[in-house]
Amino acid sequence: MKKDKHGCDLNTCxxxxxxxxxWLPAIxxxxxxxxxxxxxxxxxxxxxxxxxxxxxxxKMKVHKHWSKDKELIVRFAxxxxxxxxxxxxxxxxxxxxATALEPTTVCYVELSFFKSTLKVNNELLYExxxxxxxxxxxxxxxMRNLAHMSVKGRxxxxxxxxxxxxxxxxxxxxxxxxxxxxxxSYTGTTYxxxxxxxxxxxxxxxxxVSGKNIRIINQEKLHKLSQEHMEE
Amino acid sequence: MKKDKHGCDLNTCxxxxxxxxxWLPAIxxxxxxxxxxxxxxxxxxxxxxxxxxxxxxxKMKVHKHWSKDKELIVRFAxxxxxxxxxxxxxxxxxxxxATALEPTTVCYVELSFFKSTLKVNNELLYExxxxxxxxxxxxxxxMRNLAHMSVKGRxxxxxxxxxxxxxxxxxxxxxxxxxxxxxxSYTGTTYxxxxxxxxxxxxxxxxxVSGKNIRIINQEKLHKLSQEHMEE
DNA sequence: CGCATCCTTGATGACACTCAATAATGGTGG
DNA sequence: CCACCATTATTGAGTGTCATCAAGGATGCG
Numbered sequence: 236m237k238k239d240k241h242g243c244d245l246n247t248c249x250x251x252x253x254x255x256x257x258w259l260p261a262i263x264x265x266x267x268x269x270x271x272x273x274x275x276x277x278x279x280x281x282x283x284x285x286x287x288x289x290x291x292x293x294k295m296k297v298h299k300h301w302s303k304d305k306e307l308i309v310r311f312a313x314x315x316x317x318x319x320x321x322x323x324x325x326x327x328x329x330x331x332x333a334t335a336l337e338p339t340t341v342c343y344v345e346l347s348f349f350k351s352t353l354k355v356n357n358e359l360l361y362e363x364x365x366x367x368x369x370x371x372x373x374x375x376x377x378m379r380n381l382a383h384m385s386v387k388g389r390x391x392x393x394x395x396x397x398x399x400x401x402x403x404x405x406x407x408x409x410x411x412x413x414x415x416x417x418x419x420s421y422t423g424t425t426y427x428x429x430x431x432x433x434x435x436x437x438x439x440x441x442x443x444v445s446g447k448n449i450r451i452i453n454q455e456k457l458h459k460l461s462q463e464h465m466e467e
Numbered sequence: 468m469k470k471d472k473h474g475c476d477l478n479t480c481x482x483x484x485x486x487x488x489x490w491l492p493a494i495x496x497x498x499x500x501x502x503x504x505x506x507x508x509x510x511x512x513x514x515x516x517x518x519x520x521x522x523x524x525x526k527m528k529v530h531k532h533w534s535k536d537k538e539l540i541v542r543f544a545x546x547x548x549x550x551x552x553x554x555x556x557x558x559x560x561x562x563x564x565a566t567a568l569e570p571t572t573v574c575y576v577e578l579s580f581f582k583s584t585l586k587v588n589n590e591l592l593y594e595x596x597x598x599x600x601x602x603x604x605x606x607x608x609x610m611r612n613l614a615h616m617s618v619k620g621r622x623x624x625x626x627x628x629x630x631x632x633x634x635x636x637x638x639x640x641x642x643x644x645x646x647x648x649x650x651x652s653y654t655g656t657t658y659x660x661x662x663x664x665x666x667x668x669x670x671x672x673x674x675x676v677s678g679k680n681i682r683i684i685n686q687e688k689l690h691k692l693s694q695e696h697m698e699e
Numbered sequence: 700c701g702c703a704t705c706c707t708t709g710a711t712g713a714c715a716c717t718c719a720a721t722a723a724t725g726g727t728g729g
Numbered sequence: 730c731c732a733c734c735a736t737t738a739t740t741g742a743g744t745g746t747c748a749t750c751a752a753g754g755a756t757g758c759g
Contacts, residue, residue, distance in 0.1 A: 307611045324600045367599035368556045374606040379539045382655030423614030
């Protein structure tokens with residue numbers, strides 16, 4: 236996979252296509268960098284949308300709020316990903332929130348500037364459209380899983396997906412510190428159930444856990460759990 | 468709401484923006500009309516994507532398959548809507564199926580032609596991007612509901628949404644003949660549960676049912692059920 | 700050292716899925 | 730027009746999964 240000088244994946248990183256770093260000085264007036272601490276909120280549901288964000292480094296979660304202490308994590312984002320694009324639509328109000336999972340640097344681009352760029356840069360617009368299309372496919376796959384899969388199966392798929400997205404570090408752990416609470420929110424279940432299911436996966440010798448680090452031992456087994464109840 | 472001569476809503480109907488009916492004769496070579504009977508499949512999951520469809524008249528369901536007799540209805544579509552756009556992405560394989568719910572006429576446009584149109588017609592591309600953005604927002608709202616809402620609440624929201632989308636006919640019925648099976652698939656539950664919940668809604672004096680026709684009596688009550696367990 | 704937060708585990712109950720049996724409906728052919 | 734079969738509707742009973750509640754243990758922090 237080709238990487239550019241920012242360390243982003245050239246195939247998916249729209250930021251690089253927009254080429255914010257190297258563009259005309261004119262763009263400087265329309266972008267700002269923000270540094271976020273772990274746990275810091277970038278934007279919140281019902282906030283007005285004023286721009287769009289590109290993640291330079293770090294990791295974030297995008298989540299949808301639900302009754303004080305419940306949420307659904309809709310997506311994780313890492314360096315090279317866009318955040319805040321869900322705000323683009325008929326109403327300029329975020330339907331989701333975004334929170335940093337670790338120290339994160341984002342590049343903010345004014346919406347009006349971004350939009351006028353899209354009007355001019357057909358290729359970028361095309362890429363953005365394709366990006367939405369893929370997101371939509373993902374979203375609907377997840378929706379079906381939520382509707383028809385057991386919690387254990389959902390956790391299994393979630394772990395596989397996370398490993399695929401974030402890769403593993405030198406210890407073989409999934410390259411993302413994920414609290415049980417976040418795992419629960421991502422799979423649409425409660426803290427306790429997520430905990431119990433993780434224990435089952437450990438007993439099944441499918442994964443190994445030390446603290447917040449998760450290592451997938453038996454990819455096969457996880458995959459089998461994902462396929463359960465699923466006959467083509 | 469402004470309607471064009473095809474009877475489509477000018478704000479949402481991409482077909483009209485593309486102006487298939489009135490365009491250069493050249494386009495004729497790249498489009499075909501198909502007429503579908505009730506229950507007829509337009510395309511199926513895992514089929515290769517060769518084009519995109521615009522609905523002239525009729526209604527369809529877009530659904531995602533799951534183990535022989537289970538499915539999740541992802542979306543309903545009516546005249547003026549696009550179908551098959553979910554196939555656009557990295558892989559040219561449909562992630563969903565589309566089935567006519569009543570006699571339906573669709574207009575098929577070759578993918579290569581559609582894509583090259585997008586490359587040229589920036590405005591159309593922009594609209595398409597916005598359309599995806601809205602679809603994504605919808606999808607994620609539905610996802611959260613699926614995760615955190617009771618079946619009764621989901622059915623209540625589903626009925627409200629269907630009335631909003633399809634409107635009512637002169638008898639005040641929702642303008643869509645929906646089988647219980649489809650209602651169940653749309654709300655991610657089983658036939659029997661959907662049936663029971665509908666009965667509860669009838670006892671609550673929220674809706675009235677005669678055959679496959681549904682009339683919403685108490686919009687307030689449905690809305691309240693949708694909001695249950697939901698505190699901002 | 701005391702408080703607060705997070706983790707861990709058990710018990711309980713509700714919601715919703717499954718299975719099953721019967722009733723209604725609709726379509727088909729004689 | 731009716732008998733027949735196939736499909737769809739309706740209802741009940743049983744069961745399992747998972748959310749909720751509660752309480753004790755661990756961990757961190759001032």
